[in-house]
Amino acid sequence: MAIASAGFAQDAGLKRLDTGVDARAWEAVGRLDIGGTGFCTGALIAPRLVLTAAHCLYDRETKQRIDHGEVQFLAGWRNGRAGAYRDIRRAVVHPEFVYDGDVSSDRVRNDLALLELQRPIRNTTIKPFNTSSRPRPGDSVGVVSYAKDRSESPALQEVCKVLAQQEGVLVTSCSVDFGSSGAPIFSFQEGEPQIVSVVSAKAEVDGQRVSLGTALGATLAVLQAELVAGKGVFQDEGPRRKRVLVGQTNNQTGAKFIKP
Template structure:
């Protein structure tokens, strides 16, 4: 059985769990509501778009790898053109920082065939020009992968809420396999790289980042990596001095949804 076939079965098995009840959003546009989430911020990218990222150390932001590629040219974006706006709400941020360098998972291929390989490697770390020492912006801890059925939450910006984040509550891990988490959370454009939180240890800890949204038989799910091993790889690359120079555009392999060669029954979109 092929990897793609297994992935299609994985998603199909997740379908009986209803995603419609998991779409409730809590706006974090007020100071009080957003107080615990100041380390989540908007990543303004090259003046052309944005993603979501989260601080995991005073000078490190976790996000999705595909946020660091130009959709038109397929080239790596200069890290210096990316700015992290911690706790961005209604035109103001708790801290503003330019990015010094960025490391992308070495196995990630931009714009390749949507598969478990791409989703589980869709993660990146950004080193900021200067650490954020603001006492209201506390970096999040990370945790090991959640189990099927665990309650999770996503804090993200999106195309319809670019000026304030929202917390999506009552999401669940629907399935996990081959390093990929399938979740009932309904995400949208701008949510790429958003932190996925587990609450099992009594406090929010990041267990994944949003890589893609998928639609199977009319139901929407989100996909992310199992974070533990990919994050260890990125931290090792940073320690080795990687990330200062951007790489040449990678070889691309576009696929059309419904193409008989790679049909999975799912429509995938990078949010």
């Protein structure tokens, strides 16, 4: 399996969410603007909490945490407007996440962060998503994401399948690219979308494009406990952002992490 970092591919069977009607169910997905130099995707899971990928909160050059004052969540961002604009009060990164410039299965497994907003979003059109237990291989999933060629409105890919779950890493057939790091991966098993993972990296398996994310459950529970314990103070290291890609083979999964 060949792997890199995340977003959407042109041939991924996407449905653009350009209108209010199309985007109605997805207003709690937002663009996470980082220092005016880049963005990731995040999703509201409580009025004051956004779920995203941990690596979005690191400077790719210094490998240090970025200044929380340079991060803003734009809920439902579409065509120059957002349903709500919120600054970040605090961010909690999984305590076992290591940002060292290398994309590996260990990094993907712990690539999760919770952002506490300065003020809660209480808007009848922006309903936080529930999270769900890990899906099983063969289950249908979908991704709602912004990306480098779709920075002004999100798109939905709802034709993905769960291919495998290996040591806490969820492998899906969703095809991703830059900008959708942190994007929610949804299950539709209960009749409404529930978040089961977030996009961490992209990959190839026998020439097929796939995405990787951390399985929630225990990983999310650790973050919630960190939040309750009052942890998650940012280091004031200058702004920047997001992801790093590297070419290397992972011995546990047989995956070769690649540059896109």
